[in-house]
Amino acid sequence: MTPQSAIDQITVEWSMSETGVIWLRYHADGNVGEVRLPDDLDQSGRMDDLWQNTCFELFLGEPGTERYSEFNFSPSGNWAAYGFDHYRDGMNPLALAQPPEIYMDFSDTHMALEVTFGLPDMRVGQEFDAGLSAVIEMQNGEKSLWALAHPAANPDFHHRNGFTLKMEAAER
Secondary structure: OEOOOOEEEEEEEEEEOOOOEEEEEEEEEEOHHHEOOOOOOOOOOEOOOHHHOOEEEEEEEOOOOOOEEEEEEOOOOOEEEEEEOEOOEOOEEOOOOEEEEEEEEEOOOEEEEEEEEEOOHHHOOOOEEEEEEEEEEEOOOOEEEEEOOOOOOOOOOOOHHHOOEEEOOOOO
16 A cells, blocks of 8 residues: 555455456445545446546456456446556457446445456456555545555556466356
8 A cells, every 4th residue: 555545454355257257345444534435426337547536446467478457446336447468558448248337335434346247258267367456545635556566666556566366267
C-alpha cells in the first residue's frame, strides 16, 4: 500500500471455474467515510479510466508469454477489460464471454466489491500469473495503491513481477 489511507487492509477471495468464470470478492476495512465513492452506485457498463478513482483490479498474465489482461471494477458497477501484447503496449479492449456482474456492500467500517465474469473463450482453461490490486481515492483526492506486491521503486500494477498469485481453475 502507498501512501497512507483510511483503509487499514484489503483482502481478496477468488475462484475460477473450468469454464473460465472468475469470482472475486475484495473486502476493504477502515474508515469508509473518508473514501471517495462514485455518486451513482447503480451503473453497469464498460468505461475507460476507472483506475483514476476508487476501483479494484485484476491482472492475468499468460505464463511463458508477455501477454496479459487487465480488468477494472468500480463500486459504481462500471467495468473495463483490456488485453496487452507486452508491458503497457498493444492495449486493446478485451471482449468478455459475459459482462461482469458487480455487487457492492458497505458500511462505515468496510466496503466489499463482489464480481463474477467470464473470460474470453481463448483464455478458458489456462493457468495465469495474477496480480490483485486496488486504487483507493480519499475524499481529499489522494490515492493509495494496493497490490499483492510492488516490485519496482514506484507502484506499477502492470509490472509482471507483481503478478505473484497462481490462478488456475478449481478441480471438480
